[in-house]
Amino acid sequence: MTTQEQLPMVAIPSMNDTHLEEMIIIDKLDTAIANSDVDTIAKLISELLEHTTIHFANEETIMLEAQYPDYQAHKSEHDRHLQELGSLVNYFERTREPKAIYAYSKGNLTPWRIHHVETMDAAMAKYATEKNPH
Ligand SMILES: [Fe+2]
Secondary structure: OOOHHHOOOOOOHHHHHHHHHHHHHHHHHHHHHHOOOHHHHHHHHHHHHHHHHHHHHHHHHHHHHOOOOOHHHHHHHHHHHHHHHHHHHHHHHHHOOHHHHHHHHHHHHHHHHHHHHHHHHHHHHHHHHHHOOO
16 A cells, blocks of 8 residues: 555646546555455556556646656656556456556556656656746
8 A cells, every 4th residue: 555655746736636646546456456356456457547648648748848858768658657557457358367466566566656756757847847837
């Protein structure tokens, strides 16, 4: 379970709201995995993929509008992560095997998200707010 205190805050409040929404989906996913509730797992990983797709597109718009110099590096991390999530959704549809989702959630999904927010998101939010103060 990730707590709200573990979620790093960035300089753009709407981004923090989005990150929190995703953390709630991931926490629900962890609960569904613990209960081996395959229907709920299937629903939540699709929901997570959909939410993350919109979330990343919104961040990319902010970066483009701010003419952020590290846009390409940040976008390729987003693309890589989305591809991974997409493969996970396909894998689960085929196997309905919660163990693989558990391993991915613990070993990759949550650590990657916290690290990404702390580093790339924090840097781009700082740059964008300094460039275009709201
Ligand atoms: Fe990002």
